[in-house]
Amino acid sequence: MVQDGARLPLEQLATASPETLGLLMLKTDRYAIRLDGRTQLAAVSDALLDGAATARSLQQRFPGSGPREIARELQVPVVAADDDPLVASIWRFAEYRSRPPHIVLYTRGIAPLEQVLVDDLAKRFLGRATTRDVFIAHELYHHAEAIRSAVPIARRYCATLLKLGKWQWRTGIATLAEIAAGSFSQTLLDLPCYPKVLEHVTRLPRR
Numbered sequence: 001m002v003q004d005g006a007r008l009p010l011e012q013l014a015t016a017s018p019e020t021l022g023l024l025m026l027k028t029d030r031y032a033i034r035l036d037g038r039t040q041l042a043a044v045s046d047a048l049l050d051g052a053a054t055a056r057s058l059q060q061r062f063p064g065s066g067p068r069e070i071a072r073e074l075q076v077p078v079v080a081a082d083d084d085p086l087v088a089s090i091w092r093f094a095e096y097r098s099r100p101p102h103i104v105l106y107t108r109g110i111a112p113l114e115q116v117l118v119d120d121l122a123k124r125f126l127g128r129a130t131t132r133d134v135f136i137a138h139e140l141y142h143h144a145e146a147i148r149s150a151v152p153i154a155r156r157y158c159a160t161l162l163k164l165g166k167w168q169w170r171t172g173i174a175t176l177a178e179i180a181a182g183s184f185s186q187t188l189l190d191l192p193c194y195p196k197v198l199e200h201v202t203r204l205p206r207r
């Protein structure tokens with residue numbers, strides 16, 4: 001399910017910087033760990049900047065609009081699915097599908113967070129946003145990335161898997177797109193915490 005940062009106390013996660021949390025995410029990527037420490041830092045920083053810049057450009061294009069309105073303007077329907085959120089040890093909250101473009105919210109995946117994130121905790125972790133806003137915004141980044149011409153953030157840094165003479169087999173770092181999507185969501189919604197933290201709040205005692 002969620003491993004990155006899972007062993008850290010929630011208080012420590014809640015106050016951690018996006019850079020720290022991004023690096024924790026990167027450390028769970030089987031290819032990213034082949035990058036040296038300096039390149040990992042640069043990759044996280046680039047991903048965070050890209051997410052924030054993409055959010056700001058959509059804010060300029062659709063002033064005052066929330067993620068649902070932006071999705072509507074971009075003709076990306078948001079649909080709710082009641083499917084089992086757990087697939088092959090991955091807990092699904094939401095997903096972007098490109099053909100045709102739409103965002104799927106896994107209502108049973110999000111429900112445990114919605115039950116915990118109320119009142120003061122909602123204010124602390126979400127500010128004025130809702131849990132669903134966070135996930136719609138995250139998937140909007142994947143849409144924005146899919147339709148633009150720039151090299152995807154996941155392919156801007158590559159790890160070498162195999163070298164044979166002149167030949168190299170290299171792969172991109174998929175986690176960088178997830179780090180950027182978190183930064184996009186945080187910027188678009190002015191969230192008090194980097195949203196990766198939300199995946200850990202269900203460790204809090206239920207009220």
Ligand SMILES: [Zn+2]
Pocket residue numbers: 138139142177178181
């Ligand atoms: Zn994602």
